[in-house]
Each structure stands twice: as C-alpha cells, then as structure tokens.
Amino acid sequence: MNDEEELYYYHPLENIEDVDIFYDAVERKKLTKAISEERPYTYWTIELYDQTNGIRGGGGLGVLAADTRRIAEQMEVPFTLLTIFYPSEYTQFMKDGEIVDEKHKVDYHDFGFRLIDTVNIRCNDCLCPLEVIEKKFKHTRILAVTEPNIGELYADMSGSDHRLYQEVALGFGGYAALKLAGLKPAIIQLNEVATFFAALARLDELVSNGMDFYEAVVYTRKHTLYTNHTLVQAAEAEFSIEQFERYVMPNLKSLAVKKWLRNSFEHGKIKLSTVTIEIAELRSGVSKFHARVANYHDLAGNKVKFKAITNGIDLSTWTLPSILEFYQNSGEFSPDLVLSEDFRQKLEFLTSDDIRDFKIEGREVLNGILKDYPDQYGNILQFQPDDFIFDFKRRFVDYKRPDLPFRDVERLKAILKKRDAHYILTGRVHLGDTRMYGLLKYLLKTIDNDAFLKSHVHYLPNYDEKLAYGLSCGSNVAINLPIVGLEACGTSWMKDVANLNLLISTHDGGVADGSINAYLNVSGSDEAAEVEALYQRIEEAISIWDNDFDLEDSVRRQLTTFLPVISGTRMLSDYIDYLFSK
Numbered sequence: 224m225n226d227e228e229e230l231y232y233y234h235p236l237e238n239i240e241d242v243d244i245f246y247d248a249v250e251r252k253k254l255t256k257a258i259s260e261e262r263p264y265t266y267w268t269i270e271l272y273d274q275t276n277g278i279r280g281g282g283g284l285g286v287l288a289a290d291t292r293r294i295a296e297q298m299e300v301p302f303t304l305l306t307i308f309y310p311s312e313y314t315q316f317m318k319d320g321e322i323v324d325e326k327h328k329v330d331y332h333d334f335g336f337r338l339i340d341t342v343n344i345r346c347n348d349c350l351c352p353l354e355v356i357e358k359k360f361k362h363t364r365i366l367a368v369t370e371p372n373i374g375e376l377y378a379d380m381s382g383s384d385h386r387l388y389q390e391v392a393l394g395f396g397g398y399a400a401l402k403l404a405g406l407k408p409a410i411i412q413l414n415e416v417a418t419f420f421a422a423l424a425r426l427d428e429l430v431s432n433g434m435d436f437y438e439a440v441v442y443t444r445k446h447t448l449y450t451n452h453t454l455v456q457a458a459e460a461e462f463s464i465e466q467f468e469r470y471v472m473p474n475l476k477s478l479a480v481k482k483w484l485r486n487s488f489e490h491g492k493i494k495l496s497t498v499t500i501e502i503a504e505l506r507s508g509v510s511k512f513h514a515r516v517a518n519y520h521d522l523a524g525n526k527v528k529f530k531a532i533t534n535g536i537d538l539s540t541w542t543l544p545s546i547l548e549f550y551q552n553s554g555e556f557s558p559d560l561v562l563s564e565d566f567r568q569k570l571e572f573l574t575s576d577d578i579r580d581f582k583i584e585g586r587e588v589l590n591g592i593l594k595d596y597p598d599q600y601g602n603i604l605q606f607q608p609d610d611f612i613f614d615f616k617r618r619f620v621d622y623k624r625p626d627l628p629f630r631d632v633e634r635l636k637a638i639l640k641k642r643d644a645h646y647i648l649t650g651r652v653h654l655g656d657t658r659m660y661g662l663l664k665y666l667l668k669t670i671d672n673d674a675f676l677k678s679h680v681h682y683l684p685n686y687d688e689k690l691a692y693g694l695s696c697g698s699n700v701a702i703n704l705p706i707v708g709l710e711a712c713g714t715s716w717m718k719d720v721a722n723l724n725l726l727i728s729t730h731d732g733g734v735a736d737g738s739i740n741a742y743l744n745v746s747g748s749d750e751a752a753e754v755e756a757l758y759q760r761i762e763e764a765i766s767i768w769d770n771d772f773d774l775e776d777s778v779r780r781q782l783t784t785f786l787p788v789i790s791g792t793r794m795l796s797d798y799i800d801y802l803f804s805k
C-alpha cells in the first residue's frame with residue numbers, strides 16, 4: 224500500500240471526546256478508568272456461540288464473538304455485545320441412519336438474563352415490541368433483543384423478509400436497547416454486514432438530532448468498524464427496495480437518511496456490504512490472506528482495502544487447564560495471557576514427555592465429554608491413553624471438504640490399520656443443505672460396509688463447543704482441508720495448536736499467516752495431488768508421534784509460528800490499536 228492509499232483507508236479516530244484518556248489507558252493495557260462504563264466498545268453480531276450463556280450459534284462467527292467478549296472481560300475493556308436471543312434452536316442426531324434436526328425451546332431466564340424493558344420497531348405496517356434482556360459481567364455485558372416469534376438463527380433464506388426483520392430488530396432494536404441501558408457507543412464494531420442497521424440507526428439519530436447529514440456520515444464513519452468474514456461480494460444476498468420500504472424505512476426519522484439509502488439501490492436491489500462500506504471507514508478482514516484477497520467494491524466502483532486483523536481464540540476457554548498453566552509458568556504467556564517477547568526460547572522447556580502427559584490428561588477429558596455424544600450407531604466411544612486419534616471437526620459444508628480423506632478409502636484404511644488408529648468425524652449439516660446430507664449419508668454407508676472402518680471411523684452428530692474442546696484436548700492430529708481461498712480464517716485449528724495436536728492443513732485462512740513449514744501442509748496442483756499429499760501427511764503424523772525428537776520438534780515449531788497468531792489477547796489489542804491509534 225502506498226502512503227496516499229494508507230491515508231485514504233486508514234483514518235484514526237479524532238473527535239471522540241475522551242479519546243486521549245482512552246488512548247493513554249490502552250498504553251497501560253488497562254482500560255477501566257479511561258472509557259466510562261457508559262461509553263463502551265460495542266460489538267454487534269447476529270450470531271453468538273456461547274452455550275454457558277444459553278446461546279448456541281452456527282459456527283466460527285459466533286464462537287469468535289463469544290471469545291471476543293471474554294477477552295475484553297480479561298483485559299478489563301468496557302465492552303457491550305449486542306445480539307439476538309433466539310428462543311428456539313436445533314440439535315442434530317441420528318435416527319435409523321438418518322440425520323434428524325430437532326427444534327427445542329430456550330428460556331433466557333435459565334441463563335441469568337434479566338429483562339430490562341421493551342422497545343418497539345416498525346415492520347410491515349406493525350409495531351413490533353422486542354424484549355431487551357441483559358446479562359452483566361464485571362467489565363462487559365451482553366445486551367440482546369428477543370421476542371417469541373423472532374425465529375431461529377439463520378431461519379429462512381438469506382435475502383428473505385424474515386432475515387431482514389431479524390437484522391432490523393438487532394440494528395434498530397439494539398440501538399434503542401443501548402439507550403435503555405444508559406449506554407453510548409464509543410465504537411461500533413459490525414461483525415459482518417447483517418449488523419449494518421446498528422450503524423444506520425446511529426446515523427439516523429445524529430441527523431434527526433440536528434447534525435448536518437454530511438457531518439453525521441463522517442462522524443459515523445469514523446466510529447464504525449466493519450469486520451468482513453466473507454470473500455466474495457457477488458455471493459452476498461440482496462434485498463429489494465420494496466423490502467426496505469416495508470422493514471427499514473419505517474424505522475428511520477430523517478428524510479435525508481432515507482433519501483441517501485434509496486439512492487444506494489441499483490436496479491431496485493441492494494447488498495448490505497455496499498452501504499456498510501459507505502458508513503464504516505474502518506474495515507478489517509480476519510486473516511492476512513483473507514484481507515488481501517477479499518474482493519469488494521464501494522458504490523463508486525473502487526476496490527475496498529481491508530486491514531488484516533487475524534482472529535484469535537480465548538486461550539483460557541479453549542486450552543486444557545494444565546497446558547495453560549504450563550504456558551503461564553514456563554513464561555510463554557504472562558498470567559493475564561500476554562505473549563512474552565522471548566516465548567520462542569521458553570518453548571524449549573516443552574519436552575516430548577510433557578506433551579505425552581498432557582495428552583493422557585486430555586484424553587480423560589475427551590472420554591468424559593464423549594459420554595454425552597453417542598456415535599452414528601448410538602454407541603458411546605471411550606479411548607485408551609495409547610490409542611491414536613485423528614479428528615476432522617467442523618461444519619459440514621462443501622468448501623471444508625469433509626469427504627477428501629475418503630477419496631481413496633482403501634488407502635485411508637491401510638494407513639489407519641497399520642497403527643490401529645481412529646478417525647473421528649464431526650460437524651453439523653446446515654439445515655436444508657440436501658447436498659451435504661446426501662454426502663454424509665454416503666460416507667456413513669461407506670463406513671458401515673467395512674468391518675475395519677466401522678470400528679475405527681466414527682461420526683459424532685451434534686457437534687458443538689464442548690465436543691470441539693474435548694477433541695482438541697484429547698486427539699493427536701487435527702485435519703483441516705478448506706479449498707484454498709475459501710476459508711476466511713477458521714479458529715478450530717487454533718484450538719488444536721494450543722492443545723499440542725499436530726495440524727494437517729491446506730494453506731488457507733489464518734493458517735496462511737504462518738509459513739508452510741510450520742505445520743503438516745497439504746498442497747498440490749489439483750485435487751488429486753492434494754489427496755496424495757494428505758495421505759502422506761497422515762502417515763507422517765503417525766511417525767512423528769512415534770518419535771520423541773520429532774514430536775518435540777514439530778509441536779515446538781507449530782507453537783513458535785502460531786502462538787502469536789492464535790492469541791485472542793493479541794487480536795483485541797490489534798483492534799484497539801487500529802481503532803484508537805494516532
């Protein structure tokens with residue numbers, strides 16, 4: 224990027240009243256005194272994956288949101304997460320060889336939320352009351368809007384009226400909820416464009432309170448960060464002007480804002496990313512690779528630049544407690560999880576004996592968790608300390624290629640057989656994704672047809688956070704095979720690296736923040752070559768685990784490269800630096 228572009232795309236905040244105090248505090252890494260509780264960092268997300276607080280998301284976007292709040296809590300950043308509380312959700316299980324999705328109710332009272340009051344939004348000629356509920360922590364809080372008919376997460380098709388209703392409910396309802404809670408946003412971070420209406424609500428408030436429209440746009444732009452997780456703008460769903468007239472316009476007070484919005488339609492259609500780009504000057508992508516290749520244009524047709532801020536995970540949530548303690552005691556991380564400057568030297572304290580001991584402990588944790596996750600036959604799996612386990616755990620979607628390891632079933636079988644190794648496959652199919660239901664059914668049939676596979680390849684339905692944690696702690700090798708260019712970041716692999724598993728992966732998403740020598744890389748000029756590389760890596764992983772020197776060397780190499788990448792504390796510090804740097 225040349226200097227001129229840098230200036231254009233990277234405008235630091237300037238007119239936030241207490242930015243100086245805030246910035247000083249950022250330097251000291253403790254923000255308590257700087258931004259008041261009434262003026263928090265606000266983080267907007269249509270999806271939150273935080274089961275201890277009663278909210279089950281769909282995948283990585285929601286896990287990231289939950290981790291970001293937990294990290295803010297640890298760093299004492301006043302932080303408010305705004306989302307929807309969905310009163311029902313789906314669990315997935317197997318019945319007579321078929322995947323079944325079952326809906327059940329969730330009650331926010333069971334998870335420590337308190338009703339503050341109701342707010343109204345206007346949709347489709349009706350006044351829709353939304354309950355505003357809150358759960359407070361010491362430095363952070365979750366504010367959510369909900370009502371009995373708001374539906375499930377990602378109910379209906381993207382681009383549908385129902386989705387627009389949910390997004391409007393979060394944006395306008397959430398903005399009203401903030402005021403109800405007595406809060407003003409210091410920063411609005413939009414976790415993907417489904418949250419665009421929060422920034423729009425702010426713009427509308429400024430203009431309807433008398434600010435000049437142009438000034439209000441500048442002000443909103445400088446305080447709004449759009450975090451993009453998608454690669455291709457063309458793939459984004461569109462809404463029609465007619466839908467906006469029914470769901471969006473009735474919630475706007477300012478004629479100037481309505482006029483601006485109507486003018487942003489092209490051929491009667493709108494993509495939320497185009498208008499988000501107009502009112503968010505700060506824009507980030509979620510890994511170095513993703514920020515470079517995300518292909519977005521503004522309304523004038525100019526290519527949009529994204530600042531790379533790679534996702535991280537909350538290590539205290541995802542790491543086996545004794546491994547976390549090891550990192551803190553031997554000095555890779557400080558007690559409050561800031562990476563030390565000489566962490567690379569400190570990693571020399573990690574021996575193959577340590578790694579094997581941690582895995583034995585992790586395996587007990589896994590066995591405990593597996594009691595609640597029967598396999599495809601309804602059986603409970605339990606593993607011995609010397610069993611060898613590969614896992615593939617991620618949403619069952621096309622681009623993640625859960626079927627790649629099964630391209631040559633005989634080959635896979637031979638490799639597993641040699642070491643008597645197990646392969647655990649887990650991941651939920653998106654509701655209504657008939658292609659992937661079909662593919663999963665085919666894989667299960669392949670497994671069922673072979674006695675060895677039947678006893679060594681296991682599918683666990685109802686993948687969730689707990690199972691993700693258990694497998695990261697208790698398996699030996701994790702497999703991650705997105706088509707290169709399609710994974711924005713991915714965070715499952717980070718849990719595996721933190722828990723000392725070997726990582727077999729394509730060079731994509733956040734993995735590509737590191738070098739291809741840092742882990743067991745799968746690459747090839749076409750898919751057949753990738754499959755060949757994959758089998759070689761699977762064999763290699765087994766031999767590495769059989770040799771103390773190789774194990775120590777490989778695990779240390781992974782950590783040397785990836786500890787700075789996976790650290791959630793690093794991620795939130797990067798966001799704060801980007802938002803408040805001078």
Ligand SMILES: *Cc1c(COP(=O)(O)O)cnc(C)c1O
Binds near residue numbers: 282686687
């Ligand atoms: C960590 C986690 C994810 C993240 O998935 P990626 O595809 O790696 O981004 C998704 N779902 C669950 C349940 C998780 O625990």
